[in-house]
Amino acid sequence: MKTAAPTNVHLVLRVNGEEQQVSFAPYKTLLEVLREDMNLTGTKHGCELGECGACAVLVEGVPVLSCLALALDCEGRAIETVEGLASGGKLHPLQAAFADLGGAQCGYCTPGILMTAKALLEREPNPSRERIKEAISGNLCRCTGYQQIYESIEEAARTIQQGSKR
Amino acid sequence: MTKRFDVIGKPRRRVDGRAKVTGLTRFADDVMLPRMLHCKLLRSAHPHATIESIDVSRAQARPGVHLVLTGKDFPVTFGILPVTQDEYPLAPERVRYVGEPVAAIIARDEQTAFEALDLIDVQYRPLKTISDPKEALATPEPRIHSYGEQGNIHRLQALEFGDVNEALARADHVFEDLFFYEGNTHLPIEQHASVAAVDGEGKLTLWSSTQVPHYIHRALANALQIPPAHVRVIACPNGGGFGGKCDLHNHEIVVSKAAILLGRPVKICLTREEVFYMHRGRHPVLMRMRTGVTKDGKITGMHTQTLLDGGAYGGYGAASTFYTGVLQTVTYEIPRYKFDACRTFTNKPPCGPKRGHGTPQPRFGQEVQLDRIAEKLEIDPAELRLSIVAKPNTLTANWLKIGTIGLAECIRKVVASSDWKNKFRKLPEGRGVGLACGAYLCGAGLPIYWNKMPQSGVQLLIDRSGQVTVFCGATEIGQGSDDVLAAIVAEVLGIDAYDVRCVTGDTGLTPVDLGSYSSRVTVMMGNAAIQAAERLRELIARAAAEHMETLPENVGFAQGRVFRADDPGKPMSFREAIVLAEEKFGTLGSVGSYSPPRAPGRYKGAGVGPSPAYSYTACVVEAEVDRNTGWITVPKVWIAHDIGRAVNPVSARGQVEGSVYMGLGEALMEEQVFRRLPPKLSNALVHKIPSLLEYKSLTSLDMPEVFTELVEDPDPNCPFGAKEVGQGPLLPVMPAVANAVYDAIGVRIDELPITPDKVLAALEKKAKGETPRVGPESFPDVPYPEPMLVPPPWEGGDGNSVNTPRRRPVKKEALA
Ligand code: FES
Ligand code: FES
Numbered sequence: 001m002k003t004a005a006p007t008n009v010h011l012v013l014r015v016n017g018e019e020q021q022v023s024f025a026p027y028k029t030l031l032e033v034l035r036e037d038m039n040l041t042g043t044k045h046g047c048e049l050g051e052c053g054a055c056a057v058l059v060e061g062v063p064v065l066s067c068l069a070l071a072l073d074c075e076g077r078a079i080e081t082v083e084g085l086a087s088g089g090k091l092h093p094l095q096a097a098f099a100d101l102g103g104a105q106c107g108y109c110t111p112g113i114l115m116t117a118k119a120l121l122e123r124e125p126n127p128s129r130e131r132i133k134e135a136i137s138g139n140l141c142r143c144t145g146y147q148q149i150y151e152s153i154e155e156a157a158r159t160i161q162q163g164s165k166r
Numbered sequence: 167m168t169k170r171f172d173v174i175g176k177p178r179r180r181v182d183g184r185a186k187v188t189g190l191t192r193f194a195d196d197v198m199l200p201r202m203l204h205c206k207l208l209r210s211a212h213p214h215a216t217i218e219s220i221d222v223s224r225a226q227a228r229p230g231v232h233l234v235l236t237g238k239d240f241p242v243t244f245g246i247l248p249v250t251q252d253e254y255p256l257a258p259e260r261v262r263y264v265g266e267p268v269a270a271i272i273a274r275d276e277q278t279a280f281e282a283l284d285l286i287d288v289q290y291r292p293l294k295t296i297s298d299p300k301e302a303l304a305t306p307e308p309r310i311h312s313y314g315e316q317g318n319i320h321r322l323q324a325l326e327f328g329d330v331n332e333a334l335a336r337a338d339h340v341f342e343d344l345f346f347y348e349g350n351t352h353l354p355i356e357q358h359a360s361v362a363a364v365d366g367e368g369k370l371t372l373w374s375s376t377q378v379p380h381y382i383h384r385a386l387a388n389a390l391q392i393p394p395a396h397v398r399v400i401a402c403p404n405g406g407g408f409g410g411k412c413d414l415h416n417h418e419i420v421v422s423k424a425a426i427l428l429g430r431p432v433k434i435c436l437t438r439e440e441v442f443y444m445h446r447g448r449h450p451v452l453m454r455m456r457t458g459v460t461k462d463g464k465i466t467g468m469h470t471q472t473l474l475d476g477g478a479y480g481g482y483g484a485a486s487t488f489y490t491g492v493l494q495t496v497t498y499e500i501p502r503y504k505f506d507a508c509r510t511f512t513n514k515p516p517c518g519p520k521r522g523h524g525t526p527q528p529r530f531g532q533e534v535q536l537d538r539i540a541e542k543l544e545i546d547p548a549e550l551r552l553s554i555v556a557k558p559n560t561l562t563a564n565w566l567k568i569g570t571i572g573l574a575e576c577i578r579k580v581v582a583s584s585d586w587k588n589k590f591r592k593l594p595e596g597r598g599v600g601l602a603c604g605a606y607l608c609g610a611g612l613p614i615y616w617n618k619m620p621q622s623g624v625q626l627l628i629d630r631s632g633q634v635t636v637f638c639g640a641t642e643i644g645q646g647s648d649d650v651l652a653a654i655v656a657e658v659l660g661i662d663a664y665d666v667r668c669v670t671g672d673t674g675l676t677p678v679d680l681g682s683y684s685s686r687v688t689v690m691m692g693n694a695a696i697q698a699a700e701r702l703r704e705l706i707a708r709a710a711a712e713h714m715e716t717l718p719e720n721v722g723f724a725q726g727r728v729f730r731a732d733d734p735g736k737p738m739s740f741r742e743a744i745v746l747a748e749e750k751f752g753t754l755g756s757v758g759s760y761s762p763p764r765a766p767g768r769y770k771g772a773g774v775g776p777s778p779a780y781s782y783t784a785c786v787v788e789a790e791v792d793r794n795t796g797w798i799t800v801p802k803v804w805i806a807h808d809i810g811r812a813v814n815p816v817s818a819r820g821q822v823e824g825s826v827y828m829g830l831g832e833a834l835m836e837e838q839v840f841r842r843l844p845p846k847l848s849n850a851l852v853h854k855i856p857s858l859l860e861y862k863s864l865t866s867l868d869m870p871e872v873f874t875e876l877v878e879d880p881d882p883n884c885p886f887g888a889k890e891v892g893q894g895p896l897l898p899v900m901p902a903v904a905n906a907v908y909d910a911i912g913v914r915i916d917e918l919p920i921t922p923d924k925v926l927a928a929l930e931k932k933a934k935g936e937t938p939r940v941g942p943e944s945f946p947d948v949p950y951p952e953p954m955l956v957p958p959p960w961e962g963g964d965g966n967s968v969n970t971p972r973r974r975p976v977k978k979e980a981l982a
Contacts, residue, residue, distance in 0.1 A: 025277070041196040042189020044405070046355040047438040051858035054355055082189035091187065099183030102820040106644025107186025108356045108405025114187065133866045140858065142355050142406050143644050145827030146866045148820050 011075045015040065016084025026072055030064070031055045033071035034081060042082040042111050046140065053139030056112035057081050063116045065138075082111035085118070093159035094118060094152070103152030105143035113139045117153045126157055172724055173657040174886045177816045180649035181663055182403070182642065194375040194402040195359035199431040202361070203232055205421050206279035206434070208269040208286050209443065210261035213513035213851040214310070215290035217259055217268065224285040225271055230278035233424055234286070235270040240423065244389040246381060246413045248615050250480025252311055255389065255419040261290070262310055262478035263515050264852050265443025267416045272424045272432055295513040297840065297851050299452065299475045300946050302510035310478060310511040319949070320476050321487045321509040324971070325771060326953035327563040328502035328961050333467025337458025341539055344454050344942040345531035346917040347900075349475065350836040351447035352520050353863060356405020358444070359435040360418045362425035369396040371674070372422055377407045377643050378681030381614065383673040385414040390422060397422075398674030401681075407643035408828070409519035412683050413446050413481055442856035446518030447838055449486055449509075450475040451527035454945045455535050463543050463550045467502035470494055470528055473948055474509040477516035483509050485614070485774060486517065489524025492775035494532055495562035497573060497605045497782065498554040502958065503563040506950040513851055514840055519683060521828060521893050522606065526900060530918060533602035533901030537908065546590065547601050547905070548581045551784075563958040565767030565965050569779050572808030572877040573603060576784035579806035579875045584786040591909060596791055600905025603784045604897025608881075608890040609686030611762050611776030620759035622690035623677030624698040626655065628754045632741035634659065634666045636698075639679030640691040641671040645892050646817040647687045653813050654692050654885055658699035659706075660723025661740055677757065685890035688813065689778050690760045692885030697758030705754060709747035710738065763883065768965035769956045778883040781890045782808040785826075785898035789906035793929060796922030798834060798907060803899070806875040810889035815876065821891040822874045827864055829899025835862035835919050916941025 008023045015038065024037045031048070034040040034057070046052035048067040055067040058080040085092040094114050097103060104110040113136055120127055120135040127135070132153050133146075141149065185191045222234040237258025245251040257268050269286050273279035296302050296310065296318060306317025314320045334340050360374040370392070376382050379401040387394035404411055417434045424432040436444065452473040458466040472490040476483045491505035522529075540547040555574045561567055580601065581587065589599045613621055625637040636655050642648045652666040669675055679691055707721040710728045714721070722731040729737035748754055765776030785805040791798050803826050812818040838861075839854045855861045880887020900918055908914055913928035917940060924940045932938035952971045957963030 027277075035196075036198075039198070040189075041192075041198070044193070044356070045195075046357065046405075047858045049438065049857065049859075051438075052355055082187075086188055091184070095184075095187035099187045100179045100816075102816040104183060104186040105646070105817075105820050105824065106354070106356070106404060106406045107182075107191050108193065108354075108644070110186055111189050137865045137867045140355060140863065140865065142353055142408070142828070142863070143824045144820055145823035145825075145872060146869045147823050147872055148816075149866075 009072060013071065013074060013079060014076065015079045016081060024071060028071050029067050030057070030069040030071045030074050031066035034066060040081050040083050044108055044111055053116065054109050054112045056115050056139065058115050058119055061119060061122060063119045080115065082114055085114060094156040097152040097155040097159065101152045101155060102144065102148035109139055109141040113141065113149060121157055121160060125161055171657055172660065173653045173663050174813055175811060175815065178663065178814055180646050180814060180817055181652045181668065182648050191403050193356055193405050194361065194373050195435045197361045197373045197402065199361065199363055202431040202433055203272050203274060203428065204276045204279050205270055205272045205424060205432050206276065206283055207267040207417060207420065208283045209440070210257065210264060210266045210268055211850060212261055212290050212292055213264050214293040214295045215261050216293065217257065217261065218289040218291050220269060221287040222269060225282045228282045228285060230274040231271055231282050232274070233272040233428055235420060235424060237268065240419065242389055242391060244385055244414055244419065245480055246385060246482060246614065247480065247484055249484055252313065252480050255416045263513055264850055265440070265515055266478070270420045270424065272428065295849065295851055297842065298512060299473050299510040302512055303946055303948065310513065314511065318511045319508060320480060320511050321484055322949070322951050323487055323507040323771065324951045324953035325564065325956065326504040327956050327958045330467045330469050330502045330504040333502040334456060334458035337466040338461040339542065340456060340458045341535055342454070342456045343531065343535050343538065344916065344945055345534065346942045347451045347527040347530055348918055349448050349450040349517060349838040350832050351442060351445055351838045352408035352410030353861065354404065354406030354408055354410055357436045357438055357441050358411060358415060358417070359433070360421050361431055361433040362421040363431035364425055364429055369398065370422055370426060371398045371400065372418060373400045373402055374418055375404050375411050376401045377404060377411045377641050377683055379641060379671050379673050380639050380678050380680055382414050382418065386419060386422060389414070389419045398672070401641040401671030404641070404643035407682060408521045409523060409683065410446055412519055415444060438858060439856045442853055442861070443515050445477065445515035445838065446481055448520040449517040449524065451490055452942055452945060453528055453531045455531045457535055457539070459539055459543070461543060463539065463545050463553055465498060465500050465554060468494065468500050469504040471506045471945065472508070472528060473946070474507065475512055475517065476509040477512055477514045479516040481516045481518040483517065486519060486524040488771065488774035490528050492564060493525045493605060494528055495564050496566055496568055496780050497556060497603055498551070499556055500563055504953065508948045508950065522896050523684065525606065526832070526897055529604050529897045530901045533898065534904050534916065537600070537905040548577055548586060551603060552577055561766060561959040564775065565772060565956070565959065566775050567766055569883055570810065570879050570881040571780070571782055572879045573782035573784065575877045576782055576806035576808050577603065579877065580784045580786045580804045583873055583875065584804040586786060596793060596910055598906045598909025599786055599788050600902045600909055601784070601786050602898040602901035602905060603782065604894060605780050605782050606890060606894035606897060607684050607777035608689040608779040608781055608884065609762060609777055610684040611765050612773040613680055620694070620761050622679040622694040622760045624691065624694040624758045625677050626698045626702050626756045628702060628744055630745050630748050632744060634661065635669060636666055636695065637669045637676040638691055638695070639671060639673065639676045640687050641682040643682045645682065645821060646814065647682060647691065649817060650688050650813050651691060651695055654695045655699045657886070658696060659703055661726050685893045688888050688890055689884050692888060694758040694760040696885050697760070698756045701756040701758065702754065705751055706743050706747045709750040710743045713746050766965050769954060769967040771954070772965070779810065779881045779889050781894040783895045783898050785902045787899065787902040787906045789903060789910050791907060791910045791925060793911065796925035798920060798925065800830060800870045800903065802871050802873065804873045805895060806877055807891060807895050808877040808879065808889065809891050810881040810884050811878050811887040812876050813886070813888050818876060818891050819874050822895040823872045825893065825895035826872050826899055827869060829896045830903065831863045833900040833903035833918060833920060835921065837919055913938040914941065
């Protein structure tokens with residue numbers, strides 16, 4: 001029996017505002033293409049079955065589990081990953097708050113939570129603690145007990161609001 | 167003199183914080199190398215079988231497959247403890263649990279490797295399976311291993327410190343209770359991954375998600391029979407460990423071998439299901455506790471018996487067995503103590519160390535039993551505990567040395583913050599509070615292999631550019647060990663923690679540190695780091711003193727400056743001082759090392775339990791129980807931890823809250839359980855819930871508010887007084903939940919996890935007027951040996967045993 005590698009698809013993915021030609025096997029998930037074909041290893045995985053939230057990225061501003069999305073389906077859509085959060089050397093307020101307040105312990109769930117939180121704050125600039133809990137309830141964290149994550153998101157919300165007032 | 171610190175104790179962004187939030191932290195699966203191949207393992211679908219034949223020819227012929235490995239490629243056994251070399255990287259003749267690796271495919275990509283697994287043809291002949299310790303005791307044949315005590319008993323221990331029966335006979339009351347603690351697993355969000363590659367010199371490098379690169383280095387070199395000097399193990403930062411990345415794992419050996427054979431990098435990343443089958447998590451433990459107390463609540467003696475379900479291999483099990491008993495004595499005054507333990511083999515994934523290693527199970531029993539004792543004696547449980555808290559600078563009955571102990575302060579703090587006095591036995595039906603305490607090691611006193619060398623080494627490099635690089639084998643598993651290292655060096659040298667570069671967990675570059683387990687890093691690495699940094703500071707001080715025309719003792723270091731302590735007005739920069747030192751002494755560097763103090767116990771077995779210091783925790787949990795559904799909600803937890811001193815209070819609080827989180831999971835939902843498939847489907851023992859969806863853990867919606875307090879009473883054995891915080895705070899959580907459930911609805915659930923079905927069953931018993939309790943009903947007949955008798959310090963002992971117990975049965979060869 002001879003099986004050749006399946007024919008790759010070639011398409012353009014728009015990740016963090018940058019268009020890039022990629023070639024990959026058509027069955028690959030967005031997670032795999034980001035990590036393996038585009039070297040964007042900031043996005044993590046804990047199950048590859050849609051159970052942990054570690055792989056969350058934003059597609060058109062909405063959190064998507066990249067382990068469940070086919071990269072093929074993301075052609076032409078705006079994809080955001082943790083690598084696109086900081087602008088130049090400056091951390092996004094969410095990143096700064098997570099680093100300062102213990103929101104990231106091992107840091108493995110962090111990229112997925114940061115992206116989920118970003119989408120939340122864009123929808124609701126001043127979310128209550130309950131809303132934060134709901135928003136990240138699909139992101140498992142085994143390290144922090146979540147409390148410092150809530151505080152980090154709340155701190156980032158304050159920073160963003162102060163920034164926009166100025 | 168109270169010293170003011172510039173770095174220690176200040177809430178700070180941890181030094182690796184930026185990397186973690188930008189996605190730049192390089193975990194093992196993020197290592198991508200040119201020409202890298204991918205590995206998948208074929209795992210046994212049988213819990214116990216002999217392998218009759220393996221045919222890999224079809225897999226080998228598959229395009230894209232580079233190599234197929236089987237058991238015959240790995241003639242040497244391995245095991246993390248020198249005494250238990252009982253595993254093969256790929257099982258050659260026999261499998262002992264569902265999920266045990268039997269063959270490996272290395273292919274151009276994961277998909278090809280995965281598909282080729284189906285082309286391997288393995289013929290198994292099933293053997294009788296053993297599913298739990300009772301079955302193991304009742305079924306000496308077939309033996310899962312031909313070594314061990316007898317039949318399917320892996321380990322037996324019995325130690326007695328003073329005549330416990332006499333102490334119980336003297337007591338006003340004797341309490342005897344049975345408890346069961348179900349197994350559960352670590353569930354780090356990062357799945358284990360490893361990449362092996364051979365470098366230009368022909369030497370092997372392994373990048374891996376491991377907590378213990380030094381132990382892996384040793385064991386891997388041995389498993390592959392190559393010189394350790396030609397092996398380099400790099401522990402990537404772990405995406406959580408919790409004890410699950412402490413063994414040498416089959417896949418680490420397999421990819422290493424494959425990389426050597428192929429001359430190309432080989433990667434493996436386990437699926438979540440494989441992580442469940444690899445396990446090495448919390449041992450299921452059945453316990454019997456007998457405790458004698460006087461009518462005013464003083465303990466006269468205690469007898470703990472444990473029966474562990476070890477799973478299919480030894481792993482760390484010999485140590486785990488000891489840990490189900492040895493730390494019972496460090497919280498309260500227990501004048502006499504007896505401890506019997508038994509670990510059995512079963513045909514399930516091997517158990518091992520998980521946060522608290524072997525101690526949460528008996529701690530659960532002890533603290534729930536104390537709640538019963540308090541009730542019977544009509545003493546408030548907090549008062550009862552306060553009246554028996556162990557004294558500082560004392561020895562325990564089993565010869566452990568307690569130094570500082572902040573437990574009383576912890577109890578007082580949670581009693582105050584939780585408003586205990588107004589809640590206990592006073593909340594409305596269905597709501598309750600429970601209190602419990604715990605204690606843990608700040609590092610195991612002995613390494614896992616016998617040697618007299620330091621347990622942690624630190625090296626410092628500094629040069630005229632002002633850069634300070636610190637090298638240490640310690641491993642960042644998320645707990646913040648790099649941050650502790652940088653903070654300590656920075657404090658001693660009077661510089662900013664962010665000006666210190668950490669190179670850690672790399673056996674090719676860093677001095678040996680035994681790894682991130684037993685909560686040893688802060689104390690052991692920290693003490694080594696202080697020594698290294700002080701040695702360097704002394705050189706700099708001598709050079710600077712000459713320049714400033716003063717004595718070295720009069721040279722101060724703070725905030726990036728070096729100055730005359732008696733005239734701080736004219737400082738020089740740290741960098742200028744280094745230039746002076748480099749001029750005077752040549753290239754600058756220093757080393758520091760640490761070995762824990764020798765433990766006072768001299769008896770055989772005294773090596774497990776000693777620690778340079780013990781941390782203490784007290785916790786109050788509030789619970790609400792729905793009588794109709796049995797559902798338990800925890801609205802709030804108050805916890806106080808005796809940390810000695812917090813190096814970085816942000817991280818310290820995170821460790822406490824993370825421990826509460828994990829403890830609540832163990833108390834309420836997490837369980838690693840197995841079921842038999844129907845006989846027509848092979849009768850296999852399979853994991854009931856090998857997925858993140860069904861293995862329940864707390865989400866953000868389940869997690870209560872936690873009120874954390876740190877008790878800071880610096881311990882002289884610890885760096886700047888800092889004790890551990892990563893494991894201890896987990897210990898009181900489970901019993902506090904059980905005690906809260908009792909306060910809420912008056913039923914005892916003596917078995918973890920406390921799931922709604924158990925609550926309902928207990929309520930039903932209560933309604934029928936039966937004993938409102940759910941828990942184990944009997945303890946099997948375990949052939950515990952005659953105990954080794956060691957008189958406690960106050961009964962004239964010298965730390966040695968006074969008898970030589972009859973040595974137990976035939977020891978056969980390690981492997982047939
Ligand atoms: S990896 Fe996508 S949800 Fe877990
Ligand atoms: S920080 Fe480790 S899993 Fe969340």
